[in-house]
Amino acid sequence: MSVLASARRPARVIPGFGITLGFTLAYLSLFVLIPLSTVAFKTIDMGWSGFWGVLTDPRTQHALYLSFGTALIAALVNAVFGLLIAWMLVRYTFPGRRLIDAAVDLPFALPTAVAGIALTALYADNGWIGSILHGLGLKVAYTPVGIVVALVFIGLPFVVRSVQPVLEDLNLDVEEAAATLGATRWHTFSRVILPAALPSLLTGFALAFARGVGEYGSVIFIAGNLPKVSEIAPLLIVIRLEEFNYAGATAIAALMLAISFLGLLAINLLQAWNRRRTGGE
Amino acid sequence: MAFSAKQTFYAALTSVLIAGGAASSVAQADTTLLNVSYDPTRELYKEFNAAFAEDYKKQTGETVTLRMSHGGSGKQARSVIDGLEADVVTLALAYDIDALVENGGLLGADWQNKFASNSSPYTSTIVFLVRKGNPKAIHDWSDLTRQGVQVITPNPKTSGGARWNYLAAWGWAEKAYNGDDAKVRGYMRDLFNNVPVLDTGARGATTTFVQRELGDVLLAWENEAFLAIEELGPDKFEIVVPPFSILAEPPVAVVDKVVDKRGTRKVAEAYLNYLYSPTGQKIAAKNYYRPISPQYADPQDLKRFPAIDLVKIDDPLFGGWQKAQKTHFSDGGVFDQIYQPK
Incomplete structure (x- = not known):
């Protein structure tokens, strides 16, 4: 007893490590780990050869390629323009700023099907943006480009909301100091602002990317859904479910999980490398 | 701050959802019947349900509240398999009702013989x-x-x-x-x-x-x-x-497991039988379905169906x-x- 008492851990202001850890594990298990493990179990049902069949099916491959490719492009677009929007919201005050700030969250709140229908109505050949593009010989709705448009819409808030607080913490004096030390505007941006914003930008990018990969509701309306052209992987999963083929559906889901995991892991490694390089916290 | 505005918004949204949930649960007094159907039957069952409820009250003195669920036929079948308590299903094709037999044995395999003309009233x-x-x-x-x-x-x-x-x-x-x-x-x-x-x-x-x-x-x-x-x-x-x-032939069926559990077999069967009645047939024809007993339909409506x-x-x-x-x-x-x- 006395030994234990003397070897007391350093006191914390708010106790409860045990309880919070227990809660975290239970919570994660209930809502994340157990549901995900059923995906793995259902997939194991079909055996290795069945899984290999799914993996090598050209249609599945194309759907995966399309889902991850469009999500990647959309996340890149969002990383660039999300940073710009966050910058504008943080650095400038102008009438209507709060309104724009609130509008950024709309894609979070809107049911994705509504977004899909609205975007399709706009970008179809007879919609008012679509008709202009059509005149230029561009087709957006019912092509993979349409999928990117939908995913840009869905992913924007992730980037803006990740970057915004970091930019808010970035003091103006740092930029001014850089300027007085003779840095050009480009240098100030690339050497001072960007390194500070980069970790949060990567986080936002990863969130937007992950969200885009799994997006179904909005994409389904604008994609056209043609096999091997504009058929996304989540639709293929729905098709397998319609066939009452639960194992086939979870096999594709497991593949998507694995690829997503690798992608997120890569981004995390990039984050770690970036932290080391900049010698940050 | 924008944050508090956002919080207010979510709070408002939540309360709307809760209020909506409460309002819909109020409507569940007396006997309720859930008809899980496919997409283009919305208009048909809207009219048919009103007629049936009125007729059922007249015949038995009981009030029955009908609830509908519409969606793609296969998806609807899957919802029922996964636990949506449908008393009756009125789907787009027999295969989807067969799926209820195969996955979970929700009704007998001979369901298609329970009602006239392959259980397809229209x-x-x-x-x-x-x-x-x-x-x-x-x-x-x-x-x-x-x-x-x-x-x-x-x-x-x-x-x-x-x-x-x-x-x-x-x-x-x-x-x-x-x-x-x-x-x-x-x-x-x-x-x-x-x-x-x-x-x-x-x-x-x-x-x-x-x-x-x-x-x-x-x-x-x-x-x-x-x-x-x-x-x-x-x-x-x-x-x-x-x-x-x-x-x-979009077929109809009583979901045995559900009606036996909920004690709604009598009203569920009456509901589907009413589809075959002169009124039911007339409503089907009016809503552009070909009735199996054309003699009950409005001749004007029948003219729309070329042979x-x-x-x-x-x-x-x-x-x-x-x-x-x-x-x-x-x-x-x-x-x-x-x-x-x-």
């Missing part, structure tokens, strides 16, 4: 909806594979209606090419090469054709085609009835739903082969 068929004046001169299935004709039909993998479309085309091709399998498959390949968008459901396909103005012809349920014209005005679209099509050569799903050509599903729509089936390179 039938429909597949027709063409074209733009006013029929600019591409589409009259028969052979016109659908012409170059430059765009055909709108949903994905038969995800839409019950689209399976009827597909099988009607297949049935026509079998007759036209005297059962030459290569030619029939060639026709189906050409047909789907002319499909620029595969929507996931019948309503989605109608929207693509009507609102997005995409395509020259929509393959549609007869009742869906009439509804589109009724809603959007006959000045924009017209119906072309091909000389040959398929007899679509055409209809092939049945039980025809040896298809061999019933189980076989047709396996041949055409299973993983790697004929429909998947259409999209594989030759």
Whole structure:
């Protein structure tokens, strides 16, 4: 007893490590780990050869390629323009700023099907943006480009909301100091602002990317859904479910999980490398 | 701050949702019956439910509240399998009700003999909806594979209606090419090469054709085609009835496991039987479904259904739903082969 008492851990202001850890594990298990493990179990049902069949099916491959490719492009677009929007919201005050700030969250709140229908109505050949593009010989709705448009819409808030607080913490004096030390505007941006914003930008990018990969509701309306052209992987999963083929559906889901995991892991490694390089916290 | 505005918004949203939930649970007094149906029956059951509730009250003095759920037929079947407590199902095709037997044994395998005419109180068929004046001169299935004709039909993998479309085309091709399998498959390949968008459901396909103005012809349920014209005005679209099509039988069934658990068998059976009654038949015809007892329907309504050569799903050509599903729509089936390179 006395030994234990003397070897007391350093006191914390708010106790409860045990309880919070227990809660975290239970919570994660209930809502994340157990549901995900059923995906793995259902997939194991079909055996290795069945899984290999799914993996090598050209249609599945194309759907995966399309889902991850469009999500990647959309996340890149969002990383660039999300940073710009966050910058504008943080650095400038102008009438209507709060309104724009609130509008950024709309894609979070809107049911994705509504977004899909609205975007399709706009970008179809007879919609008012679509008709202009059509005149230029561009087709957006019912092509993979349409999928990117939908995913840009869905992913924007992730980037803006990740970057915004970091930019808010970035003091103006740092930029001014850089300027007085003779840095050009480009240098100030690339050497001072960007390194500070980069970790949060990567986080936002990863969130937007992950969200885009799994997006179904909005994409389904604008994609056209043609096999091997504009058929996304989540639709293929729905098709397998319609066939009452639960194992086939979870096999594709497991593949998507694995690829997503690798992608997120890569981004995390990039984050770690970036932290080391900049010698940050 | 923007943050507090956001919080207010979510709080408001939550309270709206809770209030909505409370309001809908108030409506559950007395006996309730849940009818899980497919997409284009919305208008039919709206009218039919009101008539049934009134009649049932008159006959028994009991109040019955009817609730509806609509959606793609296959998806609806899956919801019921996964635990949605449907007292009755009124789906687009027998295969989806068979699925309730196979997955979970929710009703007896002989369900299709429980009610008259294969448990299908009304039938429909597949027709063409074209733009006013029929600019591409589409009259028969052979016109659908012409170059430059765009055909709108949903994905038969995800839409019950689209399976009827597909099988009607297949049935026509079998007759036209005297059962030459290569030619029939060639026709189906050409047909789907002319499909620029595969929507996931019948309503989605109608929207693509009507609102997005995409395509020259929509393959549609007869009742869906009439509804589109009724809603959007006959000045924009017209119906072309091909000389040959398929007899679509959307069947109905009592879900044994659910009604026995909830004690609603009596009212559920009365509900489905009422579909066969003179009033039920009349309402079906009024909502553009072909009644199985035409003598009860308004003659004016009947005039809208031209007599055409209809092939049945039980025809040896298809061999019933189980076989047709396996041949055409299973993983790697004929429909998947259409999209594989030759």
